[in-house]
Amino acid sequence: MKRPWLLWAPLAVTACIGGLAAYGLVVPKDEQVRSAMIGQKLPEFALPPATQGVLPLSNTDMGDGKPRLLNIFASWCIPCKAEAPHLEALKAAGVEIDGIAIRDRPEDVAAFLDEFGNPYRRIGSDSEMAVQLKLGSSGVPETYVIGADGTILFQHIGDIRAEHVPMLIEKLKSTT
């Protein structure tokens, strides 16, 4: 045998593959699917008002020279209830928030706003989740920072907690 070390090569390769599998078991998995639309313009959409007494929402309502938050929520979504006070805090800090209600019914949205407050400037109803798909959004709640020119700048997946409020305000400020 001229090169005895070669005998060990298959074992080494197998060990590498096994190591990779073991690593996959140990490392916590990031199950969030991030939108690939960050850095791109908002897709075109025009949504009807989510309930009586709120304004409808289309993509041209955003990107009119003022950065805003776009909050994707639903009345049936429990974390959305948890983030409601933090959306109010953002509103109190002068942030304009547009909402999209996902797969919702007008009466349910109305009850939700009654109970948890209405921090939204406009709320569109995406009853068939078509706009959610266009945004590359993977669930509720999600919050996007939309730049003054209508570019999607940042995606926050999951509910907004108290610690996220200053970060979102900072992101909005840094765009102007």
Added chain:
Amino acid sequence: MRKFVPILLMLTAPVWAQGSGPTPAMANRQLADPSKEAEAMRLMHSLRCIQCQGQSIADSDASMAATMRAEVRQQISAGQKPEAIRAWMIKRYGEWVSFEPDFKGARLLLWLTPLILLLASLWLARGLFRRRT
């Protein structure tokens, strides 16, 4: 029996926990043209559901999968090519959404590794064949 009726009714309670919103019409209705439906079905089996992540959108009952199926059927019936629809999904959710990785960049390694390993092992084993003959 009368005692069991309330218990049986209680057992059906989880139904109320299901999402109450509307489902897009095209999510669970086949296209009229069978060849187009087959085309859509093939694509739906190779797109990953964003919500229940191990399943294809054809297999999943999640509301997100329903929306994605409706989108696929609508675009197919509008004459869109399946690969263009796959690209449309990838543009929004990244490569992750497709069960069929393409032949580019690092993903090339994914396709070529079995071939490389096979060639390497044949090369390693060549001595054995020589001695036998």
